[in-house]
Amino acid sequence: MTKEKQMFCFQCEQTAMGTGCTGCAGVCGKSAVEAGLQDVLTGALVGLARTCQTAAPTAKTYRTILEGMFTTITNVNFNTTTTQAMIDKVHAEAAALSSTPAADYDMNQMWNADEDIRSLKSLILFGMRGMAAYAYHALMLGKSSEEVDAFFVKGLSAIGEDWGMDELLPIVMETGKVNLTCMALLDEANTSTYGTPVPTTVPLTVEKGPFIVVTGHDLKDLELLLKQTEGKGINIYTHGEMLPAHAYPELKKYKHLKGNFGTAWQNQQKEFDGVPGAFLFTTNCLMPPRKSYIDRVFTTEVVSFDGVTHIGEDTAFTPVIEKALGLGGYAADRQVAGLDG
Template sequence: MGEMFCFQCEQTAGCAGCTGHAGACGKEAETALLQDELTGTLIALAEMVQQKPSVRTEATDDLAMESLFATLTNVDFDDAEINRLTECVHAEKARMAGEAEIASIPDYSMLKLWDAQEDVRSLKSLILFGLRGMAAYAYHAAVLGQRDESVSAFIFEGLDAVANGKTQDELLPLVLKVGEVSFTCMEMLDRANTEAFGTPEPTEVTMKVEAGPFIVITGHDLHDLKLLLDQTQGTGVNVYTHGEMLPAHAYPEFKKYENLKGNFGTAWQNQRKEFDNLPAPILFTTNCLMPPASSYSDRVYTTGVVAYPEMTHIGADKDFSRLIEHARELGGFSEEHTFTGINGGSTLMTGFGHGTVLSVADTVVDAVKQGAISRFFLVGGCDGARPGRNYYTDFVQQAPDDSIILTLACGKYRFNDLDLGTIGGLPRIMDMGQCNDAYSAIRVAVALAEAFECGVNDLPLTLVLSWYEQKAVCILLTLLHLGIKDIYLGPTLPAFVSPGVLNVLVESFGIRPISTPEEDLAAILA
């Protein structure tokens, strides 16, 4: 077995890079190396697409999305599945070479990227990791029948740049173009979700689990949730969301299901504790899978891109009958259990997407003009296990009483069970949804800027973001593309951003590493 090198997530060893025989995420070196091989094969495919775009098909796009998604942190730990994808990419290269009468390009060696000049490596890593996040969003949208040619085409353009971009001046515009196309992709996913499931509405969600058999579903894929609910209706098996599935409760389509009961647990990094000896199976639909502990590994099911060795994988037929039967066998809790969030609250609010917030925009604008609301903070992003993330709880608790906290993604579990009261009938904490719903926050910010006839950077709005994986990179690049400045980012800065590139981001966009809640609030409110 060779040694790995990976620095794509926030928890990378020593804030520099995971090397040796395993990563901080639990991924073995062999798996990481196979993912590098898959990425290199995909980059070669992209080079061929750029030579002859006309031979690219919808199947080519789907393969690229799935392969990039599989290389995100905490998605695919199964060597056999990664090898299968690599073989599929090789087959697609062979097809294109035959049909287009072009030479098949050798696979790109990721060592060329890791050994490149520091700033070039940094910019190419931003492109690659941003593309991985974008591909995840595009994958979710495609499942619901939504595609965008500009998104599909740019995935190959960006991958080609990883191999062929040469200078910082060539690469920096492409980094921002990742953000531009990601915005289109997030808008497409928002449209896909609302057309399929309705416009989210404010909803209180219980953390109470009823007696009897149940299934916990985690990840992000709302289509998988609908299929599971359809198949569990009338079986006596209830369904509870976990992690980034919480916002599903706010969609009108899901409110129709009596067997969708509530939310179990908090964010992804707590699953080994929360799932310990759980008397129910767990379905993982997308990223955020941790290596399962032995106390519940026999209850883990995966589907879609997610895979783990020796775990039961439910294929494209989405037949959940085995999962449902397992829930019946385990039986669930013998009596009702009430769980709590990190701060002791037993209910959670969600459903404050752009459709809801913009419907009361006049109320919000009036509250600002009358002095009832002094400031908006968007505090959200990925949660994680590295010490220091209590910063986000402390920040929210110390924010002025006349401020509104907008939040999204699993970072909200640090504080979303707090009761911070209301302002003018509006709750001070508004959960806008999954990380997939970052588009909502952008829509709200743009609408407020239009209402106050100013730029977004002139609003009384501060973004305080936490990051862990590559979808957060995609979101950050989108915000930079839109010209949003003075973003506070933590708990640590990305290891793949070199000092030279960081200096560009600081000078151009005012990116700020978080310090302490007290110091940061003092600077923001000065």
């Protein structure tokens, strides 16, 4: 990041001009301050990984790495307060492992490196960030993998090394290989918990009465919400990436899991406007909520937005439930936009 640019981020397909978000905010709405803090967080995670080279990481260490990496994925965290808290958590974990933890890495070294080195390290970093979300969801269902955990330490450490093409290219290839392992891990976690998905017709009608729309990928959060809303007269609808949940036998058995609301995640600011229901974001698909509906948006896990109510680790969804009951839903059944718009 050069002095005249306040931020630099090119980690997703939304990136400005197809080259990178610079200036005071990204296309996704991430501010330059938040982008800078996410760089600091990544540098702290590199430091934690380097600390693991000389001190044995624990299950808590790996979870901290997953949470930290997940925090930096696109459309997850826009909140400087919670990002700073995550940085502090990473530092605390490094200090718990060693009285002489490794120093944080300055991400500007990577952004300002030779373009080949920057590209190789970016492939490793962005590949691991996506993998962190999968590994996190698997962990929430009690599944983890020594191979995947170990690779986070290896890959993050590599980002901090002054290495060339010969050392970095094999790690890029390994990133792809371990990503497949991680996807298989999540598949196993999902199917062993909720059964093998079956072909399922998903209604697009929102029935009258109170309702909650759940978006993101975290099936565990959806299950907990279904249990907590059972018998309360509230219907549950998936949105965006949560759509596949309908196909899992142990989720579709809930009669109040009614259907899918709206279209793709990037249409949420238009489709959530003025809707008399509550919205729960479990993972990466949050766009800056508009004033017209921010009061009915809730986040959980590592998702966070300043001014939005966050459901903590106890996953007690009472505020979401009360909001849905208070709003009351539609007075009559309503057909919402289908998946083809």
